[in-house]
Amino acid sequence: MNKIYSAVFSACFLFISFPSYGQVDVPVKTIASLDVPRYLGTWYEIAKFPNWFQRKCASNTQAVYSAKPDGNLKVLNSCKTADGAMTQAEGEARQTGAKDSPKLEVRFAPAWLSFIPMVWGDYWVIDLDPQYQVAAVSDPKREYLWVLSRTPQPDKKTYDELLQRLETQKFDVRKLELTQQTTQPQKN
Numbered sequence: 001m002n003k004i005y006s007a008v009f010s011a012c013f014l015f016i017s018f019p020s021y022g023q024v025d026v027p028v029k030t031i032a033s034l035d036v037p038r039y040l041g042t043w044y045e046i047a048k049f050p051n052w053f054q055r056k057c058a059s060n061t062q063a064v065y066s067a068k069p070d071g072n073l074k075v076l077n078s079c080k081t082a083d084g085a086m087t088q089a090e091g092e093a094r095q096t097g098a099k100d101s102p103k104l105e106v107r108f109a110p111a112w113l114s115f116i117p118m119v120w121g122d123y124w125v126i127d128l129d130p131q132y133q134v135a136a137v138s139d140p141k142r143e144y145l146w147v148l149s150r151t152p153q154p155d156k157k158t159y160d161e162l163l164q165r166l167e168t169q170k171f172d173v174r175k176l177e178l179t180q181q182t183t184q185p186q187k188n
Contacts, residue, residue, distance in 0.1 A: 026170050028140050030124045033100035038132045040065045043148040046159065047176040051144060058082040059180035065093070075106055093123060127165055134158055136166060145171055152181035
């Protein structure tokens with residue numbers, strides 16, 4: 001019986017003693033402001049935290065953002081599946097807060113469901129270089145993370161520096177899954 005208590009105590013000690021990235025008290029910080037017209041165009045997914053809604057994507061994942069007449073954004077996500085087929089999902093994004101807010105919400109559910117708050121997911125721009133070429137997007141709970149680039153293969157130094165900034169924000173970058181990109185760059 002003492003061995004059982006000892007094992008349970010040791011497990012509890014390890015759990016309490018070492019901080020977990022999943023249970024961080026430090027709030028996620030966004031960039032100061034987002035110039036939406038500069039953010040529009042094609043972004044290639046370089047890496048992501050694995051998630052259920054992208055499980056069929058094997059390579060060439062990208063997102064194209066364009067302005068809608070109502071001020072919101074059209075979001076067109078695409079990727080290549082393991083069998084070589086291309087798949088797409090069209091959604092909508094809207095800013096929350098000020099006109100230059102880096103906090104957006106995105107939905108891929110049908111428009112007639114847009115009144116339901118649960119169909120909108122947080123899309124916070126948490127890192128973005130001054131030239132709008134490399135970005136990181138997450139949510140306030142650090143459940144999701146995407147590293148995006150205007151080109152299919154960003155500069156390694158730029159990518160490594162971004163990872164360091166994400167670690168400073170208490171993201172477990174070890175969970176990042178690299179995205180295979182074999183597409184040619186498109187004009188934005």
